[in-house]
Amino acid sequence: EADIYQTPRYLVIGTGKKITLECSQTMGHDKMYWYQQDPGMELHLIHYSYGVNSTEKGDLSSESTVSRIRTEHFPLTLESARPSHTSQYLCASSTGPGNTIYFGEGSWLTVV
Amino acid sequence: QKEVEQNSGPLSVPEGAIASLNCTYSDRGSQSFFWYRQYSGKSPELIMSIYSNGDKEDGRFTAQLNKASQYVSLLIRDSQPSDSATYLCAVKDGGFKTIFGAGTRLFVKA
Numbered sequence: 001e002a003d004i005y006q007t008p009r010y011l012v013i014g015t016g017k018k019i020t021l022e023c024s025q026t027m028g029h030d031k032m033y034w035y036q037q038d039p040g041m042e043l044h045l046i047h048y049s050y051g052v053n054s055t056e057k058g059d060l061s062s063e064s065t066v067s068r069i070r071t072e073h074f075p076l077t078l079e080s081a082r083p084s085h086t087s088q089y090l091c092a093s094s095t096g097p098g099n100t101i102y103f104g105e106g107s108w109l110t111v112v
Numbered sequence: 113q114k115e116v117e118q119n120s121g122p123l124s125v126p127e128g129a130i131a132s133l134n135c136t137y138s139d140r141g142s143q144s145f146f147w148y149r150q151y152s153g154k155s156p157e158l159i160m161s162i163y164s165n166g167d168k169e170d171g172r173f174t175a176q177l178n179k180a181s182q183y184v185s186l187l188i189r190d191s192q193p194s195d196s197a198t199y200l201c202a203v204k205d206g207g208f209k210t211i212f213g214a215g216t217r218l219f220v221k222a
Binding site: 090 | 143146152154156161163208210212213
């Protein structure tokens with residue numbers, strides 16, 4: 001089981017603000033992911049990383065950016081938030097040949 | 113485009129019954145298969161993983177895999193109202209990518 005920590009859990013911000021959603025995992029997993037999920041809807045992969053200094057865009061186009069400078073840390077940044085960015089953002093990590101993915105508790109973002 | 117398909121439901125079963133959730137996938141090279149449970153407003157949590165053909169049991173849960181038919185299922189025995197949630201099927205391809213289905217909503221009526 002993985003320990004994945006996301007902060008903040010809930011955030012309400014104004015349009016145009018810059019925000020960073022933090023994600024850390026303590027299990028040394030090499031792969032990390034960001035998913036976006038609206039209530040009652042399916043998961044969409046927006047970013048992933050296979051290791052330090054490796055980042056890739058996912059299946060859903062996103063205006064956010066990510067970085068992976070340390071194994072345990074995978075922050076997501078929105079330079080200028082818009083109401084369309086209102087959603088739940090889920091950080092996850094995995095390792096090993098089976099690649100079991102474990103999720104953090106999620107960050108709920110509301111842009112007003 | 114690799115796909116993982118699930119019936120969106122809702123699937124409604126009475127308390128104590130067996131709930132059967134199904135998933136099909138398109139990539140024959142898929143190696144690993146997972147079931148997650150997601151309560152409303154929460155993040156997905158892993159229930160079971162299965163890697164080889166056949167059945168795998170864990171408590172009230174049984175995962176079934178048939179690679180020839182590209183089919184994976186989850187059975188929940190003695191369903192409880194607390195099992196009411198969305199169940200996500202996830203499939204890892206032969207490389208590094210894991211694809212999630214859209215999920216099946218399950219309601220267990222008391």
